[in-house]
Structure formats: C-alpha cells, structure tokens
Amino acid sequence: MTQFEEFEADLPALRALAAIARVGSISAAAQVLGVTQQAVSARLRTFERRNRVELLIRNPRGAELTEAGRLVLEWADELFAATDRFAAGLRSLTEVREERLSVAASQTIAGHLLPEWIVRLRAAEQAEHRIATSLSLTTGNSAEVIRAVESGRCDLGFIETPDQPRSLGASIVGVDELALVVAPSHPWAGASEIPLAEAAATPIVAREPGSGTRLAWERIVQDRTGADAVAPALELATNAAVRSSIGAGIAPGVLSLLAVSDDLALGRLVRVRVAGRPLTRELTALWRGGARDLGPAARRLLAAAVEERRAARSASREGEG
Incomplete structure (x- = not known):
C-alpha cells in the first residue's frame, strides 16, 4: 500500500475517533456513523497498528481518548474541514434537487421529540453545505405508523410500542x-x-x-x-x-x-x-429493508435523533448534579 493509499484508508478511522470523542463509546459512535461496532473497532485498531500509537483507553463504561488520541484528533480537524469543503463542492456540481423524506411518528415523538431532531438535522446539513431535506410528516398511533412504513407510504417511522414487526429494519433511538x-x-x-x-x-x-x-x-x-x-x-x-x-x-x-x-x-x-x-x-425507528436500505436523508435524521437524546440525558444528569 502506498503512502497516499494509507492516508485515504486512515480517514474513516479518524472520523470514527471524532465520533467516539463526541458520544463517549465505540457502540454509540457506530450508531451515529451508521456502521457496525466491529467495523469501528477494526478501523481504529488498524490505524493504531499502522501508526504505532494508542488512541483509546477502552473500559466497560465506554472509551476515552488517550493524550495521543486527543492530539491526533486536534491535528485532524483541518483535514476534516478540507475534505468536507471538497465533498460539498463536488456535490454542488451534481445536486440539482433536494432530498425528500416522508416520516410517520407516533404522537409523543411527533409532539415532543421530532421537532428537536429536525432542528439538529438542519444544523448538520447546513454545516455540511447540503441542500435541506424536504420533510413531510404524518402522525398516528404506533400501529398506524407501522402500517404506513410497511405499505411504503412513509420512508421512516418512529414508534413507542414494545411490539416491533420483524418485516422492517429497526434501530432504537432512545x-x-x-x-x-x-x-x-x-x-x-x-x-x-x-x-x-x-x-x-x-x-x-x-x-x-x-x-x-x-x-x-x-x-x-x-x-x-x-x-x-x-x-x-x-x-x-x-x-x-x-x-x-x-x-x-x-x-x-x-x-x-x-x-x-x-x-x-x-x-x-x-x-x-x-x-x-x-x-x-424504548423509542424505535423503522424502515423497509435492512441497514443497507436506509437512505441518506433517513440516516442523517436517525443520527440527529440519537445525538439529541444523548445530549438531553447529559443535560439532565448535569442538572441533577
């Protein structure tokens, strides 16, 4: 592998490291990135082995960056900014229309959680220089949301029921x-x-x-x-x-x-x-198919939901302290 190829291979590992620094664990970072926990672990171990540096201290409660890991992440900030600008410029050459996403949500989620998730989604899209996703929303009880997703009337559903259909992809968001x-x-x-x-x-x-x-x-x-x-x-x-x-x-x-x-x-x-x-x-997101069938806009909204709920729990713990 050439030095340039090694550099390209390190980008996913650095993105994973940044996600872990934000959310505090490898499993949570995998959920934010939309990949498996094993994939995140493999990327980081390959980086550590290739560069002979330890990035993380892994423990039962999660993972924290070593001093070297913090330095690597600090150096990577400019790299992220440059690659993001490049990706945004490249997209601007080909994006001619906005992404559309139809969402169905049960009443509690629609009324009390989804607005904050959409705000976080909009902020992330703006930071990435993306055209804002066009969202349409329908509400109902959990059974109605499940039927809407199963029938294809909605791309993504959010439910509060403990009974989840095996025919749909699912991810716990809170x-x-x-x-x-x-x-x-x-x-x-x-x-x-x-x-x-x-x-x-x-x-x-x-x-x-x-x-x-x-x-x-x-x-x-x-x-x-x-x-x-x-x-x-x-x-x-x-x-x-x-x-x-x-x-x-x-x-x-x-x-x-x-x-x-x-x-x-x-x-x-x-x-x-x-x-x-x-x-x-548990609050659960549903879509047709498996993890690979989740569209880009739906994946971004899921990430926004997970990060918003995590931020809310963190704020609640600080308030109790």
Missing part, C-alpha cells in the same frame, strides 16, 4: 419514561408511592388500542405482576384528550413524562410514584 398521573383532588395525589399491582387493578383513562403508550403500560404490568391490567375506564385517541380527562378527575392515567411535563409544572396534574423500577419503554 428511552422514554411513563408516568402515572392523577388530578390534584384524587386520593393518590398525597401518596408517597403506590404498588404497581394496585395501579394495574384500577381502571384508568387510556389511549386507544394500537397506541404504543397503552401497550407499553399493559406489557409492563404483565411482565412485573404476572397479571393483566384491568380494562380502562375510558379510551381516547389523543394525549391531549387523555390529559384533560385525567385533570377533570375521571380516573388516573398513564402517559409519557414528556407529554405531561407542563401539566405537572403548572399543578394541573400530580405524578404518583409507582413502587419498583421506573416505567420505561
């Missing part, structure tokens, strides 16, 4: 927490916490069948108590309707903590702690 909430006048409002079995045995205001929020709650109850949650007191098709009904005192309800944060802050609803582990669920 974790969401559910909250049991009541009206301020409800007897539970003054409780320090209640058992999960008691909550599960109480009819609640719930989303309609097919909702990821409802299925996640029912699945948590089944997994942790071995029993089914009782039938809802009322079924409604939107988070807003559920919140209003809970606030009116009809019954308790379970919604994403994101969906009720304003109501909790303003005192319209009260969160009731449920004994045991937090009530969490």
Whole structure:
C-alpha cells in the first residue's frame, strides 16, 4: 500500500475517533456513523497498528481518548474541514434537487421529540453545505405508523410500542419514561408511592388500542405482576384528550413524562410514584429493508435523533448534579 493509499484508508478511522470523542463509546459512535461496532473497532485498531500509537483507553463504561488520541484528533480537524469543503463542492456540481423524506411518528415523538431532531438535522446539513431535506410528516398511533412504513407510504417511522414487526429494519433511538398521573383532588395525589399491582387493578383513562403508550403500560404490568391490567375506564385517541380527562378527575392515567411535563409544572396534574423500577419503554425507528436500505436523508435524521437524546440525558444528569 502506498503512502497516499494509507492516508485515504486512515480517514474513516479518524472520523470514527471524532465520533467516539463526541458520544463517549465505540457502540454509540457506530450508531451515529451508521456502521457496525466491529467495523469501528477494526478501523481504529488498524490505524493504531499502522501508526504505532494508542488512541483509546477502552473500559466497560465506554472509551476515552488517550493524550495521543486527543492530539491526533486536534491535528485532524483541518483535514476534516478540507475534505468536507471538497465533498460539498463536488456535490454542488451534481445536486440539482433536494432530498425528500416522508416520516410517520407516533404522537409523543411527533409532539415532543421530532421537532428537536429536525432542528439538529438542519444544523448538520447546513454545516455540511447540503441542500435541506424536504420533510413531510404524518402522525398516528404506533400501529398506524407501522402500517404506513410497511405499505411504503412513509420512508421512516418512529414508534413507542414494545411490539416491533420483524418485516422492517429497526434501530432504537432512545428511552422514554411513563408516568402515572392523577388530578390534584384524587386520593393518590398525597401518596408517597403506590404498588404497581394496585395501579394495574384500577381502571384508568387510556389511549386507544394500537397506541404504543397503552401497550407499553399493559406489557409492563404483565411482565412485573404476572397479571393483566384491568380494562380502562375510558379510551381516547389523543394525549391531549387523555390529559384533560385525567385533570377533570375521571380516573388516573398513564402517559409519557414528556407529554405531561407542563401539566405537572403548572399543578394541573400530580405524578404518583409507582413502587419498583421506573416505567420505561424504548423509542424505535423503522424502515423497509435492512441497514443497507436506509437512505441518506433517513440516516442523517436517525443520527440527529440519537445525538439529541444523548445530549438531553447529559443535560439532565448535569442538572441533577
């Protein structure tokens, strides 16, 4: 291999090193870059072996750059800028139309997460001198989003349900927490916490069948108590309707903590702690085919989603500290 060929081969390794510096682990960097963890590890080990330098300290919590690794990354900044300018100029010769991406998202994601993901996507595209992707969005419950992606009506879907179709490609983009909430006048409002079995045995205001929020709650109850949650007191098709009904005192309800944060802050609803582990669920992106079938615009939006959720968790931990 010539020196020039070695230099070309080192670029992916340097990009991987920069990603690890941003996100803190090889696995997270692989997700951002859209490649396997093994591919990232192989690139870096080849670079380290060829140049006889140790870039990373690998540990169970992730990976951190050595002093040499930080120096290499600092020297690589100008290289990245130059190659990015070259790539942007080359694209400008051939790009004659904008990329289009149709997205379907369940209600919590569409209302509380997707706007921030799009802002991050736009910033990344601007930094790379790309034409902004033209996005179209439809919303529905998780079951409706799955059907939209399976039918080809949407390129990319985001769901909150624990049940994922095997026919579609999938990638976890974050974790969401559910909250049991009541009206301020409800007897539970003054409780320090209640058992999960008691909550599960109480009819609640719930989303309609097919909702990821409802299925996640029912699945948590089944997994942790071995029993089914009782039938809802009322079924409604939107988070807003559920919140209003809970606030009116009809019954308790379970919604994403994101969906009720304003109501909790303003005192319209009260969160009731449920004994045991937090009530969490995974947020998942779906598309037709495998990882290789994910289009460039969809891949960039996925990367924006992962980075935004990671930044939010980091900010939350700093706030708690």
